[in-house]
Amino acid sequence: MQLETQTSSDLHRVIIVGGGAGGLELATRLGKSLGRKKKAHITLIDCTRTHVWKPLLHEIAAGSMNPDKHELEYIAQAHWSHFHFRLGRMDGLDRAKKEVHVAPYFDDGVEVIPRRVFKYDTLIIAVGSTTNDFGISGAREHSIALDTQNQAERFHRQLTNALIRAQTQAEPVQAGQLEVVIVGAGATGVELAAELHNTTREVAAYGLDKIDPDKDIKISIIEASDRVLPALPPKLSMAVDVELRKLRVHVYAGERVTEVTAKGVYTHSGRFIPSALVVWAAGIKAPDFVRELDGLEVNRINQLVVKRTLQTTLDENVFAFGDCAACPWPGHDENVPPRAQSAHQQASMLVKTVKARVAGKDNLPEYTYRDYxxxxxxxxxxxxxxxxxxxxxxxxxxxxxxxxxxxxxxxxxxxxxxxxxxxxxxxxxxxxxxxxxxxxxxxx
Known part of the structure; x- marks a missing residue:
C-alpha cells in the first residue's frame, strides 16, 4: 500500500471524495481561494477521468447530446483551479489515523495506479447515489441504469444498434423489437421518454426508411405510484402526464415491477410488457461501500447520517453532502431531498465551513434547505x-x-x-x- 504524501504537509489537508456537481464545485471554489493562496491543500478523488453534469445523462442516452462536447477533464480543472486531482475509487476509511484508502486503478485489465492511502484533516464525502433496483429479479442483468456516462453511452449504443439491425434485416420489424421500457417515472424517466421520442424519429429520418417510428417504436413508462413524478406537485405531474400521452408514450401508473427478463417486464398485476431495452430509473441509494466506512452511521439506503453542519454523527472531521447524505430538514418528517439544488446549496455552505476550520474556528454554519x-x-x-x-x-x-x-x-x-x-x-x-x-x- 502506497502512502501518498501531500506537498506542504503543514497545511490543513482537505480531501473531497466524489467529483459530481457538488464535489467538483466545492473543490473548484476551495482551490481558487484556499489552494491558490497556499492556505490549505485541496484534493479531489474520483474514479473517472472526466465530469459530465448528471442531469444531462438522459440526453446522452437518447443521443440528443454528444458527451464529447460537454465533458470536463478533472486534471485540467484541477490545474486551472489550484486543487489536486487523484484518480481512483475510495474503498476504505481509517478514522483513527485519518486515512482514506483508494483501490488500485485498472485499465484494460492492467494496473495503472497501485493502492494508495491519503491523509486528511477534513474529509468530505460526496459520492452521490446509484439506482436502487430493490433486489427485483433480473433487474441487474437485463436493465441499464443511468448513473454514469458509461451507462448512458452503453444504452445509446444498444439503441442505435437495434435501429440499424431493424433497418438491415430481411424480415419486417417484429413486435417488441424496437420497444423501450423505462421503470420509474421520476424526472429521469419522463425526460428520457420525451428525448427518446424525438431522437428515434430523428435517427429514422437519416435514411432508415424501413422503420416507421409511429408503428415500430414504442416507449413505455412503469411507475409504482399512482402518477408520474410522485415527488413533485400534482399539477406539475398532471401537465407532464398529458404531454407524455401526446407523444404516445404509454404510461403504466400503479404498476409495480416484479421481474425483468431478456424479453420484457412483468408487473404485480400480471401484466407483461415486451421490450428490447429496459432502463431502470426507480429509486436511489448511496453506493454500497459507504456502509463499510469504519462504522459511520448510515440509513437503510446507505446514506451517511449527518447533522445540520453536514458532519457525520460519529466523527466531526468527516462531512458528507449531496445524494449520499441523510441531512435533517427541520419542520419536516423527512430528510433534505436528493436534488441538484440541495447539493449546490450544501457545497456553498461547506466553502464557509472549511474556511472556518482552516482558521481554527469551532462555530460552524448549519444547513437550511431552500426549495426553489x-x-x-x-x-x-x-x-x-x-x-x-x-x-x-x-x-x-x-x-x-x-x-x-x-x-x-x-x-x-x-x-x-x-x-x-x-x-x-x-x-x-x-x-x-x-x-x-x-x-x-x-x-x-
Whole structure:
C-alpha cells in the first residue's frame, strides 16, 4: 500500500471524495481561494477521468447530446483551479489515523495506479447515489441504469444498434423489437421518454426508411405510484402526464415491477410488457461501500447520517453532502431531498465551513434547505415546473419558453461555478456556431 504524501504537509489537508456537481464545485471554489493562496491543500478523488453534469445523462442516452462536447477533464480543472486531482475509487476509511484508502486503478485489465492511502484533516464525502433496483429479479442483468456516462453511452449504443439491425434485416420489424421500457417515472424517466421520442424519429429520418417510428417504436413508462413524478406537485405531474400521452408514450401508473427478463417486464398485476431495452430509473441509494466506512452511521439506503453542519454523527472531521447524505430538514418528517439544488446549496455552505476550520474556528454554519421549485424538461416538446420561495413569493406554476430558459440556466449556473461567466458565454457562442455543421442527434 502506497502512502501518498501531500506537498506542504503543514497545511490543513482537505480531501473531497466524489467529483459530481457538488464535489467538483466545492473543490473548484476551495482551490481558487484556499489552494491558490497556499492556505490549505485541496484534493479531489474520483474514479473517472472526466465530469459530465448528471442531469444531462438522459440526453446522452437518447443521443440528443454528444458527451464529447460537454465533458470536463478533472486534471485540467484541477490545474486551472489550484486543487489536486487523484484518480481512483475510495474503498476504505481509517478514522483513527485519518486515512482514506483508494483501490488500485485498472485499465484494460492492467494496473495503472497501485493502492494508495491519503491523509486528511477534513474529509468530505460526496459520492452521490446509484439506482436502487430493490433486489427485483433480473433487474441487474437485463436493465441499464443511468448513473454514469458509461451507462448512458452503453444504452445509446444498444439503441442505435437495434435501429440499424431493424433497418438491415430481411424480415419486417417484429413486435417488441424496437420497444423501450423505462421503470420509474421520476424526472429521469419522463425526460428520457420525451428525448427518446424525438431522437428515434430523428435517427429514422437519416435514411432508415424501413422503420416507421409511429408503428415500430414504442416507449413505455412503469411507475409504482399512482402518477408520474410522485415527488413533485400534482399539477406539475398532471401537465407532464398529458404531454407524455401526446407523444404516445404509454404510461403504466400503479404498476409495480416484479421481474425483468431478456424479453420484457412483468408487473404485480400480471401484466407483461415486451421490450428490447429496459432502463431502470426507480429509486436511489448511496453506493454500497459507504456502509463499510469504519462504522459511520448510515440509513437503510446507505446514506451517511449527518447533522445540520453536514458532519457525520460519529466523527466531526468527516462531512458528507449531496445524494449520499441523510441531512435533517427541520419542520419536516423527512430528510433534505436528493436534488441538484440541495447539493449546490450544501457545497456553498461547506466553502464557509472549511474556511472556518482552516482558521481554527469551532462555530460552524448549519444547513437550511431552500426549495426553489422543480423543473422538468420534455425536450423540444415542453418544459414545465414550479417556482417556490424567494423567487416566486410562494408557489408559481410555469411552462413553455420561460420554463425552458429557467431549466437551461441551471446547467449554465453549474458551468459558471466551474469556469466563470465569460468562459461560459464563449462556450455558448462556439456551440451555436458548430451546431450548423453537425447532425442533430448522435448517430453512433
Amino acid at each position: 421549485g422543480s423543473l422538468v424538461n420534455l425536450g423540444r416538446y415542453s418544459t414545465v415546473g414550479s417556482l417556490m420561495g424567494a423567487i416566486a413569493g410562494g408557489s408559481m406554476y410555469i411552462e413553455g419558453l420561460f420554463a425552458r430558459l429557467m431549466y437551461q440556466s441551471l446547467y449554465q449556473l453549474h458551468l459558471m461555478a466551474l469556469h466563470g461567466f465569460f468562459a461560459v458565454v464563449l462556450q455558448m457562442l462556439a456551440r451555436l456556431i458548430t451546431r450548423r455543421t453537425e447532425a442533430r442527434v448522435k448517430l453512433h
